[in-house]
Amino acid sequence: MSHVFHRNLNTDYPTAVRGEGIYLFDSTGKRYLDGCGGAAVSCLGHSDAEVKAAMQQQLDQLAWAHSGFFTTEPMEQLADFLVERAPAGLEHVYFVSGGSEAMESALKLARQYFVERGQPERQHIIARLQSYHGNTLGALATGGNQARRQQFEPLLVNVSHVSACNEYRGKQDGETTEQYCQRLLDELEQQIAELGADKVMAFVAEPVVGATMGAVPAVAGYFKGIREICNRHGILLILDEVMCGMGRTGSLFAASQEGISPDILCIAKGLGAGYQPIGATLVSEHIYQAIKQGSGFFQHGHTYIGHAMACAAALAVQKRIESGDLLANVQRQGERLRQGLLRELSDHPFIGNIRGLGLFQGVELVQDKASKTPFDPALKIHARIKAKALENGLMCYPMGGTLDGKQGDHILLAPPFIITDAQIDELISLLATSCKQVFDSL
Numbered sequence: 558m559s560h561v562f563h564r565n566l567n568t569d570y571p572t573a574v575r576g577e578g579i580y581l582f583d584s585t586g587k588r589y590l591d592g593c594g595g596a597a598v599s600c601l602g603h604s605d606a607e608v609k610a611a612m613q614q615q616l617d618q619l620a621w622a623h624s625g626f627f628t629t630e631p632m633e634q635l636a637d638f639l640v641e642r643a644p645a646g647l648e649h650v651y652f653v654s655g656g657s658e659a660m661e662s663a664l665k666l667a668r669q670y671f672v673e674r675g676q677p678e679r680q681h682i683i684a685r686l687q688s689y690h691g692n693t694l695g696a697l698a699t700g701g702n703q704a705r706r707q708q709f710e711p712l713l714v715n716v717s718h719v720s721a722c723n724e725y726r727g728k729q730d731g732e733t734t735e736q737y738c739q740r741l742l743d744e745l746e747q748q749i750a751e752l753g754a755d756k757v758m759a760f761v762a763e764p765v766v767g768a769t770m771g772a773v774p775a776v777a778g779y780f781k782g783i784r785e786i787c788n789r790h791g792i793l794l795i796l797d798e799v800m801c802g803m804g805r806t807g808s809l810f811a812a813s814q815e816g817i818s819p820d821i822l823c824i825a826k827g828l829g830a831g832y833q834p835i836g837a838t839l840v841s842e843h844i845y846q847a848i849k850q851g852s853g854f855f856q857h858g859h860t861y862i863g864h865a866m867a868c869a870a871a872l873a874v875q876k877r878i879e880s881g882d883l884l885a886n887v888q889r890q891g892e893r894l895r896q897g898l899l900r901e902l903s904d905h906p907f908i909g910n911i912r913g914l915g916l917f918q919g920v921e922l923v924q925d926k927a928s929k930t931p932f933d934p935a936l937k938i939h940a941r942i943k944a945k946a947l948e949n950g951l952m953c954y955p956m957g958g959t960l961d962g963k964q965g966d967h968i969l970l971a972p973p974f975i976i977t978d979a980q981i982d983e984l985i986s987l988l989a990t991s992c993k994q995v996f997d998s999l
Contacts, residue, residue, distance in 0.1 A: 576603020579973045579980055581952070589947070590972075592984045593954035597767060597800045597917065597971035600827040600883075601874055608832050611873035615866050624862040631868035638875055639839065642809050644818035647839040651855070652863040656799030656825035657691030659836035660761075663821045664695045665857045667759045667793050670844045673851035681752045682714075683745065683792075684761040687721045687961070689769040690797050699761050702769045704962035717752060719744050721766065722775040725910045725921065726929070726960065734776050742782040749790055759793040759821075760786075764811035767800035770959055771919030771967030772912055774806075780815040793820040793844075799836065800917075803827030804878055804974060807888040807915035814914070820844060830874045833867035883974040890976050891915035897985040898970075907996050916974065921959060922966040931965040934958075939966040941995045949994075951987035968992075 563570060571583035579602045581589045591599055601608065615631060622629055636650040651666070653659050664682065671679040684690070686701040697706060698713035701721070706713060720727060720741055728737040749757055760783060766773040787794040796819040801811045803824055808814050812822060821844065825836030848855060861867070878884065895911065895918055902908045902920060909923035922939070924932045932938045939955035946953050959965030972984060 578602045578604060579976055589950050589952050590984055591952045592970050592972050593952055594971045594973060597805060598826040598831040600974045601830045601877060602973040602975050605877060607877050608870060608873040612870050615869035619865050621865055629865045631865050631872055632863040635868045635872045638872060643839055644810055644812050646818045646841045647822055648842040649840045649845045651838040653836045653859055654834045654861045655836045657693045657696050658859060659823040659825055659838045660691045660696040660797060661693045662838045662857060663795050663823050669856060670847050671758060673847045678756050679758040681757045682716045682759050682761060683748055684716055684718055685721045686718045687769050688763055688766060702962045704958050717748055719748050722779050723770060723773050724776050738776050738779050745786055754790040757792050759795050761795045763797045763801060764815055765801040765806055765914055765917060768956055771921060771969050772917045774914050780817050784817045795819060795821045797823050799823055799825045804884050804887055805915060805917045807884060807891060829867060829871040833870040835867040835871050887915045887974050890981055893981050894918055901985055901989040916972055918970045920968040931960055934963055942991055945995050946991040949987050949991050953988060
């Protein structure tokens with residue numbers, strides 16, 4: 558019997574023992590194609606020689622030094638690397654150990670910013686339904702997935718939520734994309750008015766919604782409209798790129814594809830590609846200066862901020878992506894993946910929508926294609942597909958609750974950036990076979 562407190566207490570997990578490129582191997586020798594990067598993490602696969610060498614070199618020099626006493630070369634170098642490539646205005650980087658910590662840091666930083674500026678009345682956060690921003694209490698409160706929040710509601714701060722930007726589900730009959738976009742922006746304006754524009758602290762969103770909806774990008778013009786509204790009311794714009802950032806959508810930062818700069822931007826997963834736990838909160842100059850010229854101290858911290866080994870690994874990952882021109886491969890293979898999914902799955906009566914950007918693609922499953930009616934949640938279609946795919950040697954990321962936290966099923970795909978043509982075809986074939994086997998059993 559295992560003494561590990563696994564996330565699912567009723568599952569017998571295979572034991573992963575080796576990684577080779579985009580594949581993982583268990584203790585029986587079975588091979589699995591990692592079609593989801595675990596959780597959109599393993600963007601370089603599982604055995605990159607350059608990253609491993611950089612980690613070994615850093616370990617030989619210094620594994621860790623507490624940030625309350627020292628800075629380190631890899632932390633400074635990684636911060637420089639990110640700022641040089643980040644959307645305009647993001648000039649400082651606060652390093653943490655993962656996405657939830659990055660989001661928690663962003664929320665507390667936003668609050669302290671307004672306190673330092675003499676605006677303590679700004680305390681409200683507005684986020685979107687069916688968003689996911691992490692599992693710490695502040696991040697969970699900000700997220701809009703009701704099923705994940707439900708049992709913890711008594712512990713959560715009050716956060717307002719507006720509609721998600723999901724054209725497949727949200728656009729009304731007879732409504733143009735432009736009208737749909739404007740309706741969502743008007744909804745945000747109304748929410749701000751109800752709360753009081755001088756009392757709203759931040760608007761929080763994922764540029765491409767990951768786990769809770771399955772790779773859903775916003776419609777054209779949406780984020781530019783959001784940025785304008787935040788500017789007009791003095792509200793901070795916090796973008797959560799924990800899952801969709803660091804090259805996943807085809808550009809290093811997803812915000813760049815929207816043509817905007819946020820006030821705070823959070824990254825993790827693909828930053829370190831799973832070689833070490835790391836996340837980061839990128840901060841605009843005006844926020845940094847407000848705190849520097851005020852108390853001079855961010856009232857927040859974690860033990861492993863700027864961990865030297867983690868920063869060295871992440872810097873090596875990012876240099877490898879850049880030197881290998883892997884973002885171009887993300888764009889090319891993302892299109893190959895999308896076209897393959899459309900070819901193999903789009904005509905199936907249980908496939909409602911295929912969407913995404915780059916190597917971040919989602920497939921929404923429906924019981925009825927015409928009405929977009931979801932499957933009965935009791936059928937657990939997503940769980941069946943995950944189990945069948947794993948049996949067939951494919952790791953994918955199916956989730957339930959796509960519509961409202963309870964109803965709906967989707968499959969998220971986020972393979973490593975190093976994936977080849979043949980491996981894309983293998984992924985599509987394994988997924989199509991697994992879906993067919995589950996659908997035929999209904």
